Amino acid sequence: MDSIENITSSFEKHGYICSEKIATAIFLAAKLEKPLLVEGPPGVGKTELAKTAAYVVDKPLVRLQCYEGLDETKALYEWKYSKQLLYTQLLKEQLSDVLGGAIGFEDSMTRLHAFSDAFYSREFLEPRPLLRAMHEKNGSVLLIDEIDKADFEFESLLLEILSDYQVSIPEIGTIAATKIPFVVLTSNDTRDASDALKRRCIHLYIPFPDQALEERIVLEKVPQIDNNLRKKLVGFVQALRSLDLKKTPAISETIDWAKSLLLLNAESLESDLVVNTLNVLLKFEEDIENTKSNLVSILKQA
């Protein structure tokens, strides 16, 4: 990841076609050691970006899927409460040995103090994705997926990790990352991330690709498909996106459609064929009906 050209080519090798803007963003994030916040409509390859990055740098991918109610015990770390309890039960018998010969209350206390931190040591710490990513010896790619689904507090929790790459655990102290992970956050724009979070990130917005880029992506993913048909089908999807649809088809749907057309041995975009396979592209009955009525003009555009 040492130059923008290298990033473009090595991502392409792993089947991810990135525009210059995306490559620039990855380059900056890697170079400045800042997290990359990727926004855009669903299905434009935000998550894929992080996965491919993990392949490219050959480091493990640690993924944290966000949802409402996600808190630090599930994202960061948790004390193994049951294990702690079990140990105290098992060690109950040892207590007399430890305290053996102690005279008076104060003496026993001082002796106990020597063991006090034993139950809050790393052995009882259950690392969750964020902490695991920090622990990774050779560094890692940390994917925090759909950050907009998480609560506001969780965002604040991330701030320390994202700016200093360290975690503060009150009982142990600060744990810093052994090697700074490459962090990718994705967001679907359902709500705005806080300014504090945005400030710490390189901000990348991935829109739907243009015709040329999408054709390249289809070529990469479905290489067997005929050139003319590819051009046509991508053009069709591009035209669809300009309609007022409930859910616009994403890249992944274009690829699925290309695959199904290939499977059906299609040679050109006939309107019958399109109508029959429209459900691959569109996920709402309303949208399908809407498209059917405009089919002729869309096919002409494509």
Add this chain to the structure above:
Amino acid sequence: MHKNLVNFISILRSHDIRVSPAETIDALNAMSVLNFEKRSQIRDGLAMTLAKTKLEEKIFLKCFDRFFKSELPNINPDSLSKDTISTQDLSNLIEKINSNEIGNETLMSQTFNDLAQTSLMKNLMRNNRTELALSLRRAAEEVSLSKIKLFTQKGLYTRKILDSMGEEHIRNAIEIMEKSNDQSLNGIKIYRDMLRKEVKDFVEREYMLQAEARNKQLSDNILVDVRLNNIEHYYLHRANDLITKMASKLSKRYGKQIKRSKKGRIHMPRTLREGVPHQGILFKTHWKKKIRKKPQIFVICDVSGSVAAYTKFFLIFLYTIQDVLPKVRSFAFSSHLGEVSSFFVENSVERAIELVNWQYGGATDYGGSFEDFKNLAIADIDRRSTVLILGDARNNQGDPKLEILRTIFERSKQVIWLNPEPRRAWGTGDSEMKRYQTACHISMECGNLRQLERVVDRLLKSTQ
């Protein structure tokens, strides 16, 4: 580049993009690792560190194109000179310069010789764009062009910059040449005009960057204090933008607090019970979940002619902060009252307000409308409800039906009356405000955007 970037960032700030010093440093770091040869790379890199939303990115790109127009190399280096200079003149001049350098003095006048020695003229003749742009920038800084505020200052600043760049040499030379009827006069004139055009364009651009945003801010500040029904039609969309901005500020502030109070405490009895099989050891913990019933807000709006403008802005505000506001039920009235909540579910806010005005507009009858409200919704009002009434309380001498408002007052958590009229007009003429006030927890003036924001802020605070 440092200084340029800082200048650029201050312009971004004036265009409502918030850039913190930390981000400035990030941008500088990003610049240092990027390739300056590629304009698009620099642009994208800066956009990623400075702009934080899609909208901001759009504004950023616009500003970037304006600001760095002729600054970076490889962008239309000499298109301008080709437009203005006929090729023949150019070749003539080049010939002259060549002969001049050889030392043939018979062809050239002394004035032209001297002039050709000044760095400005040299740059102009050799079409040295980078040098010219640099000296232009330097001159602009000298006369502090960034302080330009009004369009009437454009001429002044253009002249100042020209002077600072040393245009007077050209001017003087032309004067002398005109007297001696010099043959290179036309060529020089073309260069002069070219330079003037360049500077003029530059000042124009700078004005657009600096003053436009500043003027907008100024007018926004004024707009906040203008009485809502005095806002000219032309400014309506501006007011809408302002409301959206205020609303997003408020929803950011209050959106967080709802979540915080949702967390529960440990459920001791249940935890103890679960521990019984393990000899009383509490292996499993259970948490009490606080169930918060959402408070309800009843909005009763007067949509008669005198208050319609206020109602409109108020409703826009309320429905823009839907996601942080508790459940809102809205009612509209003038001669009679009806529930209009469904209008807002089915239509966009603006459209819904139009529909409401169309359906319920007319002469005001507070008494009758309260009667309607009593039949419609008074049973739903409980101690968690907030009732907001927006109206001028001008009842056209009818029966005010104060007892109904009093019942609402007693049943609800709070009754807030928002009156668009200034406080001193309350109770004058046919206004029943003084009487209604006795059955309100809070009565507030709500005539402009600033007051409106305060009202909503207070409302959110009290319903959390």
